[in-house]
Amino acid sequence: MPAYLNAIEKGVSTVMVSYSSWNGVKMHSNHKLITGYLKNKLNFTGFVISDYDGLDRITTPWGANYTYSVLTGILAGIDMVMVPFNYTIFIDTLTSLVNQKYVPMTRIDDAVRRILRVKFTAGLFEHPNANYSLVNQLGSQEHRDLAREAVRKTLVLLKNGKSDQTPLLPLSKKAGKILVAGTHADDLGNQCGGWTITWQGQSGNNETIGTTILDGIKKTVDPTTQVVYNENPDSNFVKSGQFSYAIVLVGEPPYAEFVGDNLNDLKILEPGPAIITNVCGSVKCVVVLITGRPVVIEPYVPMVDALVAGWLPGTEGQGVADVLFGDHGFTGKLSRTWFKTVDQLPMNVGDSHYDPAVVVVVEVVVVAFSPSPSNWWSMLN
Structure with a gap:
């Protein structure tokens, strides 16, 4: 307690x-x-x-x-x-x-x-009505900047590189051509989840305003980098695209409370798995999971080069791009072990049946000075 x-x-x-x-x-x-x-x-x-x-x-x-x-x-x-x-x-x-x-x-x-x-x-008896003096600050840039910072600090790095010699993150801003794919790349409703304007929330970009992760990526990369967005590409499209790498954003549809109960499954819905397979089977890729909870990802872990738990970043998708491209480092940690299958639940560190889904690949670098957050990733490279 x-x-x-x-x-x-x-x-x-x-x-x-x-x-x-x-x-x-x-x-x-x-x-x-x-x-x-x-x-x-x-x-x-x-x-x-x-x-x-x-x-x-x-x-x-x-x-x-x-x-x-x-x-x-x-x-x-x-x-x-x-x-x-x-x-x-x-x-x-x-x-x-x-x-x-x-x-x-x-x-x-x-x-x-x-x-x-x-x-x-x-003070409800003296002032029974709401105080509207601060209403004009709702959704202000100051509030959005704070929300963007919260996004950066909650991302969790689950995997980085298929071996400890080949980390994919941070992504290069000056790549020639990159692919952005997935049902959650350009969808504020999916980023926000439930309890967004309406009880259950709603997919799409009509319920609220903000920055999608796709927009954040476009604002972050070098002007010379070509960003190609295809929500659900087939493998032939990916193979023929000559992409330097791909960013795949998939996850759960919006839900709130018991409507999202599905403990016997907890899988990413189609076309999410197909998108991961088609893209990551053909080009280097980072998969960012946009979910309200851990989901079953074990079948896809071997084929992805990097894996990130993005949770529900809300309206400020720029915060995801801030970390993927190295302007800020990963600081988020899991509060509980990410499982392989729902049959393992409940499971956490120290349990006799402890067998986590992923192992984080990280580099440890000792430096003799204190770098600022803005150039932390560049010095690791």
């Missing part, structure tokens, strides 16, 4: 309960963790809110015994309930449970006290 303790010490005001279960107990009904641990042991003084329709999901099927769900959730320690539709039923149900003394007024008083404390502290 270190992250929670740190947040509570910093004064976080609200905690949302998740849909998940712990040892078979739905979190929305877990008195031991919500009240016993969060409120009592960690001394959390803010309020606990349910997730969207969270009480309904305590039972299987959802909403099978709504009275039981309300009773269990409130007694577990939930102070504010997110009811998106039938809120009058919730109010009537909880009122009845209080009148029948199944829910004591001390529990209601505790919830109300916590909610009012947060609202008073936030």
Whole structure:
């Protein structure tokens, strides 16, 4: 619980309960963790809110015994309930449970006290409406520059070179002709993933504004370098193109929450695998994975020269190009081991069945001075 303790010490005001279960107990009904641990042991003084329709999901099927769900959730320690539709039923149900003394007024008083404390502290009674004075800064260049920096710092180098003598990265900016391919090369929606303007997000460049990774590449390379973009080239096109190297950007379509659940698979959808095969089987290539999580990549690792976890870089695709071409070095690290197959899960360093999917190939260079980030890669070469 270190992250929670740190947040509570910093004064976080609200905690949302998740849909998940712990040892078979739905979190929305877990008195031991919500009240016993969060409120009592960690001394959390803010309020606990349910997730969207969270009480309904305590039972299987959802909403099978709504009275039981309300009773269990409130007694577990939930102070504010997110009811998106039938809120009058919730109010009537909880009122009845209080009148029948199944829910004591001390529990209601505790919830109300916590909610009012947060609202008073936030100044909502004095200033109930949003402050629009900073709206003109949303999406400002300063914000985009910070987002671009975040992209650079989160990229993870998974492989660099088919042997330790032949690293591909950083890429040359002065190559004669390069190929950029893949479903995620010129698609802001795919870069951003879910919760972008809409809940699930949407592929394409119509939902928001920003810089695609393709645009970032074009802005980074030398003016004399020819950048050819082909989303899904066949092998003949690649072989006949006389490309110095290729950048392949593939990954997952946008999704949010349970819509993206697919633990039994976690594979890159077509045409992603075909693009990797067609391109990397014909020319030196770096594959950048645009995903919200690790995916199965083991079948493709041997054929690629370099492999990068790009995650979801959002609107600032220039940050990906910054690192691929060596203006900044790789600094991101995996928080957990990247698996070969989903059958290995859960797996992490130290487990008896530890068998990671990729091994990073890096060069270690000792220098007698401190280079600036802008020329770090050039000195490695």
